[in-house]
Amino acid sequence: MELPRLRKWEHQLNACIRCGYCYEHCPLYKSTRWESDAPRAKLVLLFGLLNGQVEPTQSVTRRLFECFNCKRCEAVCSSGVPFTEILMDVRQDLRDAGLDLDGVTSLNAADGGCAKCLACVRVCKHEARTVGADQCVVVDKVKCVGCGACVEVCPRLTVQLATAHGVSSSDLAREMGSFLGSRPEGEPRAIIFCCNWSSYPGILNSRYEEAEPKDHKILVNMCAGRLPPQLLMHAFERGSWGVLVSGCPEEECEHDGNLRARQTVQSLQVVMGQIGLDPRRVHFVEVPRGSPGTLEGAIESFMVQLRELGAPGV
Amino acid sequence: MSKPDIARLQTIVGPEHVKHDPADLYVYGSDSSVHRAMPDAVVRPGKVEEVQELLRYANESRIPVVPRGSGSGMCGQVVPIQGGIVLDTKRMNRILEINLADVYCRVEPGVIDDDLNKALKPHGVFYPATPASSRIATIGGEIANNASGVRSVKYGATRESVLGMKVVLADGSLVTLGARTRVEASGYQLERLFVGSEGTLGVLVEATLSFVRIPKYRAMGMVLFDSLDDAGEAIAAVMGKGVALSMLELVDSVAIRAVNTAMDLGLPEVDAILLVEADGMVKEAVEYEVEAARELCEKHGGKLTQLSYDPAERARIFLGRKKLFPALSKFSDTMVSTALADDMAVPYSRMAETARKIHEIAERNGVVMTAYGHCGSGCMHTKILMDTASSESWEGAQRAVAEIYEYVRSVGGTTSAEHGIGISKADAFKREKADSLDLMRAVKRAFDPNNILNPQKLFDAPRGWLTATDLRYVASR
Numbered sequence: 095m096e097l098p099r100l101r102k103w104e105h106q107l108n109a110c111i112r113c114g115y116c117y118e119h120c121p122l123y124k125s126t127r128w129e130s131d132a133p134r135a136k137l138v139l140l141f142g143l144l145n146g147q148v149e150p151t152q153s154v155t156r157r158l159f160e161c162f163n164c165k166r167c168e169a170v171c172s173s174g175v176p177f178t179e180i181l182m183d184v185r186q187d188l189r190d191a192g193l194d195l196d197g198v199t200s201l202n203a204a205d206g207g208c209a210k211c212l213a214c215v216r217v218c219k220h221e222a223r224t225v226g227a228d229q230c231v232v233v234d235k236v237k238c239v240g241c242g243a244c245v246e247v248c249p250r251l252t253v254q255l256a257t258a259h260g261v262s263s264s265d266l267a268r269e270m271g272s273f274l275g276s277r278p279e280g281e282p283r284a285i286i287f288c289c290n291w292s293s294y295p296g297i298l299n300s301r302y303e304e305a306e307p308k309d310h311k312i313l314v315n316m317c318a319g320r321l322p323p324q325l326l327m328h329a330f331e332r333g334s335w336g337v338l339v340s341g342c343p344e345e346e347c348e349h350d351g352n353l354r355a356r357q358t359v360q361s362l363q364v365v366m367g368q369i370g371l372d373p374r375r376v377h378f379v380e381v382p383r384g385s386p387g388t389l390e391g392a393i394e395s396f397m398v399q400l401r402e403l404g405a406p407g408v
Numbered sequence: 409m410s411k412p413d414i415a416r417l418q419t420i421v422g423p424e425h426v427k428h429d430p431a432d433l434y435v436y437g438s439d440s441s442v443h444r445a446m447p448d449a450v451v452r453p454g455k456v457e458e459v460q461e462l463l464r465y466a467n468e469s470r471i472p473v474v475p476r477g478s479g480s481g482m483c484g485q486v487v488p489i490q491g492g493i494v495l496d497t498k499r500m501n502r503i504l505e506i507n508l509a510d511v512y513c514r515v516e517p518g519v520i521d522d523d524l525n526k527a528l529k530p531h532g533v534f535y536p537a538t539p540a541s542s543r544i545a546t547i548g549g550e551i552a553n554n555a556s557g558v559r560s561v562k563y564g565a566t567r568e569s570v571l572g573m574k575v576v577l578a579d580g581s582l583v584t585l586g587a588r589t590r591v592e593a594s595g596y597q598l599e600r601l602f603v604g605s606e607g608t609l610g611v612l613v614e615a616t617l618s619f620v621r622i623p624k625y626r627a628m629g630m631v632l633f634d635s636l637d638d639a640g641e642a643i644a645a646v647m648g649k650g651v652a653l654s655m656l657e658l659v660d661s662v663a664i665r666a667v668n669t670a671m672d673l674g675l676p677e678v679d680a681i682l683l684v685e686a687d688g689m690v691k692e693a694v695e696y697e698v699e700a701a702r703e704l705c706e707k708h709g710g711k712l713t714q715l716s717y718d719p720a721e722r723a724r725i726f727l728g729r730k731k732l733f734p735a736l737s738k739f740s741d742t743m744v745s746t747a748l749a750d751d752m753a754v755p756y757s758r759m760a761e762t763a764r765k766i767h768e769i770a771e772r773n774g775v776v777m778t779a780y781g782h783c784g785s786g787c788m789h790t791k792i793l794m795d796t797a798s799s800e801s802w803e804g805a806q807r808a809v810a811e812i813y814e815y816v817r818s819v820g821g822t823t824s825a826e827h828g829i830g831i832s833k834a835d836a837f838k839r840e841k842a843d844s845l846d847l848m849r850a851v852k853r854a855f856d857p858n859n860i861l862n863p864q865k866l867f868d869a870p871r872g873w874l875t876a877t878d879l880r881y882v883a884s885r
């Protein structure tokens with residue numbers, strides 16, 4: 095198979111020293127813990143594709159369409175390999191050859207249901223959604239980075255991510271429920287939503303049960319702007335004392351997610367005031383990329399405040 | 409050797425923990441080395457019993473098993489040269505116990521070094537044998553490689569921190585080796601035999617490690633030399649006089665240029681830089697060591713600059729060394745940095761000569777090499793920078809590797825300081841250890857009579873690293 099766009103990256107594929115420093119930053123790797131899902135592995139596969147050692151099968155194609163484009167791997171790459179640019183190029187090569195797969199891209203449910211409101215087209219920052227014939231929304235799987243902004247604006251829940259790797263609203267709700275339910279009566283508990291793009295903490299690749307924080311649970315989502323208000327409210331229904339949402343600073347956010355997350359939190363604060371819950375129980379914090387200390391500090395003071403406020407009275 | 413029955417593997421560890429798709433196998437066939445080979449399956453056992461059952465099955469059916477941590481080895485240690493099963497330890501990743509009173513911790517093999525140190529830090533202690541790759545390297549991989557790092561000059565290599573371990577042998581039996589106490593006198597020190605055994609003797613499933621107190625004070629400075637030879641003499645003087653430094657790193661002029669070119673760090677463009685660090689609980693004690701080092705370095709023409717106790721300032725001083733590896737991979741648009749002749753150890757008095765020799769050999773063979781390393785431990789690192797598309801470069805690299813290790817042996821040095829032997833350094837290793845190879849083979853037979861554990865590595869690797877396996881590069885010209 096001809097892979098003209100990939101071929102121009104041959105030197106970069108050789109330059110990768112395969113140190114694996116990208117692992118700990120890759121949300122996909124952290125979700126599956128298979129080395130073959132890490133950025134280094136994708137570069138290994140691309141090398142194999144280029145040199146005819148790897149067949150461009152469905153399985154290989156799927157892997158190359160599974161990447162949240164958060165670019166965290168690039169930021170730490172020892173060899174400065176422009177990972178996402180290479181990936182975009184090979185996706186295009188594969189598509190030209192008649193191979194593309196859903197990966198983590200967003201899809202419109204096959205059974206229709208699209209209201210043709212075009213909210214998803216307007217919200218997409220990546221020009222991945224356009225209007226085709228009959229006002230149908232067409233998704234460009236090469237351009238779609240799986241940020242999920244479209245998923246959250248779709249009024250009919252028609253838009254879904256093909257694979258969510260533990261970050262869909264239902265996955266988050268499940269994890270949230272099991273943590274909140276496990277806390278003893280009367281003990282503080284809170285949910286901390288962390289945006290993968292900025293504040294995804296260096297979540298341990300190892301487990302040390304004793305050290306695990308008992309009073310809060312960190313849940314990683316792909317973008318703070320994707321958190322639906324119902325999910326945050328659900329945390330209170332399940333007994334949470336508070337919800338902290340962390341997102342990127344405005345200038346760093348690639349999807350306007352920061353603004354939407356702020357709005358979600360603000361409107362929730364209003365609702366909480368109306369139903370007699372202290373609005374300070376839900377809070378938004380900006381965490382710039384590469385500053386885990388900011389997040390840790392924010393969690394600590396949030397938990398102190400929740401202890402002062404005590405258990406929610408409603 | 410036979411191929412594994414995938415259904416059987418799935419029964420042992422659960423279907424979701426077995427991979428046999430060619431895309432996965434291709435990825436798990438390489439590490440940070442130049443080598444590549446395909447396994448037949450990758451399995452991720454979650455507990456000791458599963459490891460036992462896997463090995464029992466593999467032993468009966470004569471299937472190779474290659475234990476794998478994070479695959480950051482640089483010599484092809486985890487490249488499954490005969491296919492078989494790659495046993496990925498990443499699900500066995502629990503820190504089981506931190507016992508402050510008895511000064512040990514127990515961990516599973518897949519625990520990442522940095523994670524262990526994160527867990528230890530709140531207690532004011534650290535695990536010191538940490539390699540530069542600590543953010544991904546697993547404790548199992550470090551033990552099997554006897555890893556060490558910048559602070560090993562004071563705190564020793566991995567073997568100094570390993571008190572005991574649990575190992576599953578080739579026949580599936582589980583043995584407990586060593587102890588949890590600081591000292592243990594009697595019998596063969598079998599736990600030591602496993603340190604550096606590169607997965608050829610058994611699968612480590614638990615390790616008992618000691619740790620040390622985090623020092624209250626750390627001072628770091630940069631000593632500049634106009635001549636590499638002077639720097640070499642200073643190293644020998646500092647170490648010979650027993651100055652207790654916690655770090656002594658060499659960066660040569662090629663390395664300095666590489667760092668400055670790649671990241672504009674503005675390192676002084678001298679012939680050699682020594683980074684010195686001393687640590688301790690009392691400031692005067694730290695000062696004492698720093699002054700002793702300063703005096704000896706000055707005597708040999710060095711100039712101590714930028715000495716600081718401030719963590720941020722120390723980090724800045726160390727940045728040049730830290731960024732060296734990445735800098736080398738951005739050295740030029742036509743050459744890439746390959747993990748060849750990557751590490752060795754030589755006597756302190758030969759440090760400068762070795763660095764000079766490396767440059768000389770590189771030039772003669774048409775490749776570029778640099779010399780840097782934890783010289784306080786006698787460790788010298790280099791990389792071969794070359795055009796990997798050119799067959800001529802590979803021939804030059806092959807000659808350079810052979811000449812370098814021949815020289816290292818001639819001055820009483822050793823083939824591996826810390827990166828291990830695997831496949832790419834096996835030729836040199838076999839020459840260096842010629843009179844003990846039979847003994848090593850006998851030990852291997854005693855532990856693994858059917859030779860299923862990481863076969864064809866160390867003393868058993870094929871002759872000639874260049875043709876031992878497929879390479880991760882393609883020489884198209």
Ligand SMILES: Cc1cc2nc3c(=O)[nH]c(=O)nc-3n(C[C@H](O)[C@H](O)[C@H](O)COP(=O)(O)OP(=O)(O)OC[C@H]3O[C@@H](n4cnc5c(N)ncnc54)[C@H](O)[C@@H]3O)c2cc1C
Pocket residue numbers: 112113114439440474475476477478479480481482485486497517538539540541544545546547548549550551552553554555556557558605606607608610611612613733826827828862
């Ligand atoms: C950028 C970079 C920097 C590095 N810096 C250093 C350094 O400063 N110092 C240093 O010493 N090394 C260094 N290394 C080399 C390497 O990271 C270390 O040797 C590390 O210890 C390997 O750990 P791993 O988990 O990746 O092991 P792997 O590469 O997966 O395995 C290494 C060996 O250990 C065996 N093994 C793994 N787990 C087990 C187990 N449970 N039981 C039995 N055998 C097992 C394997 O079979 C193999 O032989 C560096 C590597 C890179 C890429």
